[in-house]
Amino acid sequence: MIDVTLENFESEVIAASMDQPVLVDFWAPWCGPCKTIGPILEKLEGEYGGGFKLAKINSDEEQQLASAFGVRSIPTVVLMMNGQPVDGFMGAVPESKVREFLDKHVTAVVAEEEAAAEAPAPELDAEGQLERLQHAVATDPANDDARFDYVKALLMAGRLADAKRAFEPVAAKAPALRRLDALRRWIEAVEAEGAHDAAALDARIAANRRDFDARYAKAQSLFAKQQWTAAMDELLEILMRDKSWNEEAARKLYIAILEIIEPPKQKTAEGQIPSDDPTVASYRRRLSSVVLS
Known part of the structure; x- marks a missing residue:
C-alpha cells in the first residue's frame, strides 16, 4: 500500500499498472465508509500476494486527481491496468464483493505467481x-514465529534500532513466551554492550x-557479540557455584542463548521434531547436569 499524490501518480499508478494491476482507493479522513473499506483493501492486498498493488489517494488533498477520475462520492475504488482504468466501484461494499471484483481481474496474476513459486527459488x-x-511480518503481524526470525536476523546484522522497533509490538508477550523472552534478553545484552571494560571484568x-x-556482565557482552558458547561457558561458571543467584538470572540467560542458536525444527508428517544440532544438544546436557546436581 502506498499513499499517492500528484507528484508520484505517474510512477506509482500509471507506470506501475503496466506491470501489475493497481487498485486506487479515493478516501478522506472524515469519511466513515472509508474507514470500513480501507482495512479490507489492505488485508486483501496481502492475501493476494502481489496480485495487485493498493494505492490510496486522499481526495481532500488531491482534488485534481479526484476530478480527473470523475470522483463524485467516496470511497471510490478504481482498478488500473496497462495505464488505463478498467473497472471500479463506490461505497463500503462487503469483503465478499470486493473479492468477487478482484477475482475478475487479478486471479490470473496470482495463479502465475503461484506457478512461479513452485520453481526452486534462488x-x-x-x-x-x-x-x-520483513514482508512475512507485514503480511501477518500476528505470526510470532515470523517476527522472531525477523528480529533475530536484524540483530545478527547489527541493526539494533530496527530490531527494537520490530520487537516492540510483541514486547508485552515476552515474559510468557520463551522465544520472545530470548529476543528481549539479547536486545538488553546489545544495549549493555560497552558499559563494561572487558579487561576490568576479567581482572x-x-x-x-x-x-x-x-561474570554475568561478561556473559552479556559475549552474547551481544554473538559468541554463543563462550557466553554459556561463563554462565555455567555461575551456575556451578550458585544456581539460584539473582533469581536464576544465569540460567534464564543461558536458556535464552539456546533459544537463539537452536536451528529451526524439522517438519514431518507427525509434526515438528527438535533439531539434532550437536552444539545445542551438548550445551543442553551441560545445563541439565549442573542444574540437577
Missing part, C-alpha cells in the same frame, strides 16, 4: 533474506571467582 543474500522476513573475575556480577 538463494537470497542477507539483505534479500531480511526483505523476505575482577581473576581476583574473585565468585564475582557473579562481573
Whole structure:
C-alpha cells in the first residue's frame, strides 16, 4: 500500500499498472465508509500476494486527481491496468464483493505467481533474506514465529534500532513466551554492550571467582557479540557455584542463548521434531547436569 499524490501518480499508478494491476482507493479522513473499506483493501492486498498493488489517494488533498477520475462520492475504488482504468466501484461494499471484483481481474496474476513459486527459488543474500522476513511480518503481524526470525536476523546484522522497533509490538508477550523472552534478553545484552571494560571484568573475575556480577556482565557482552558458547561457558561458571543467584538470572540467560542458536525444527508428517544440532544438544546436557546436581 502506498499513499499517492500528484507528484508520484505517474510512477506509482500509471507506470506501475503496466506491470501489475493497481487498485486506487479515493478516501478522506472524515469519511466513515472509508474507514470500513480501507482495512479490507489492505488485508486483501496481502492475501493476494502481489496480485495487485493498493494505492490510496486522499481526495481532500488531491482534488485534481479526484476530478480527473470523475470522483463524485467516496470511497471510490478504481482498478488500473496497462495505464488505463478498467473497472471500479463506490461505497463500503462487503469483503465478499470486493473479492468477487478482484477475482475478475487479478486471479490470473496470482495463479502465475503461484506457478512461479513452485520453481526452486534462488538463494537470497542477507539483505534479500531480511526483505523476505520483513514482508512475512507485514503480511501477518500476528505470526510470532515470523517476527522472531525477523528480529533475530536484524540483530545478527547489527541493526539494533530496527530490531527494537520490530520487537516492540510483541514486547508485552515476552515474559510468557520463551522465544520472545530470548529476543528481549539479547536486545538488553546489545544495549549493555560497552558499559563494561572487558579487561576490568576479567581482572575482577581473576581476583574473585565468585564475582557473579562481573561474570554475568561478561556473559552479556559475549552474547551481544554473538559468541554463543563462550557466553554459556561463563554462565555455567555461575551456575556451578550458585544456581539460584539473582533469581536464576544465569540460567534464564543461558536458556535464552539456546533459544537463539537452536536451528529451526524439522517438519514431518507427525509434526515438528527438535533439531539434532550437536552444539545445542551438548550445551543442553551441560545445563541439565549442573542444574540437577
